[in-house]
Amino acid sequence: MEYLGIALALAGAALAVGLSGAGSSIGVANAGKAAAGVTAEDPDKFMKCLILQLLPATQGIYGFIVGFLSLIKLDMFSGSLTAISTAGGMGIFFACLPIAIGGLMSAIHQGKVAVSAIGLVAKRPEESTKGMLMTAMVETYALLAFLISFLAVFIPQWA
Template identity: 30%
Template sequence: MNSTALILAYIGVVFMVGLAGIASAIGTSICGQTAVGAMKKNSGAFGSYMILSALPGSQGLYGFVCFFMVQGLLTADITMFQAAAVFGAGLLVGFVNLMAAYYQAKVCANGIAAIGNGNDVMGKTLILAAFPELYAILTVAATFLISNAVA
């Protein structure tokens, strides 16, 4: 059993799931705070606020999905090469999703504020919020490719 390799891989998983989860918590909180302020002006648009507030929550799910992709490698027989791949995937997923959720939250929060001021920007905000989401999705694809390459 290669304890060092297994520990390295699990540190990668901590980054993968932990940072992505933290990212979603921060992102949804930013949007939720903005939604509360917007409801003071326009409480009738709560559905739009809720949808936009939920979008940054997807990054935490991506981190969890990526964990399932690498879970099969987390055995006592893991090699240092495989562990380094899991660690690298963990850093990739964790940090990209952290940034994607934060900046997606900023887009969504601005959309929520605009809707609260009476502007009809829900659809346009969803389109703009999809851009940071794309990079979070790419980390899932990269993790899939990495895990298959070292399996």
């Protein structure tokens, strides 16, 4: 049971990267389907659609950062395994949850808004920035989740 702490912390990192990445891939995939349709009609709208498609991608990155910081906290990159307490591992596990859950849900829903915004680009390409802004609104909550996860993983001296 010496390494239970590490295992728990790794589970947290796995959830942070995995769930937020899953959310982002769902969001980006949905937006991508719509983008491909619009681009088929008018290839000149490709760039605008691509930008919108990319917006739900950030959650995956936030999750990745939190996961990565957890690994740094666990001193994984030194090559040796330093055990931390079960409570400490639990702490990192819970600290990872906000971006795991928030990232998953917000990316899926941001993807839906991105799909609508791509529809907006199809009809009125000159208004694409407004679509971008609407899509970015959803991201606020992913950012908030990321902040809490980041601070909670990074600031305390987990041991």
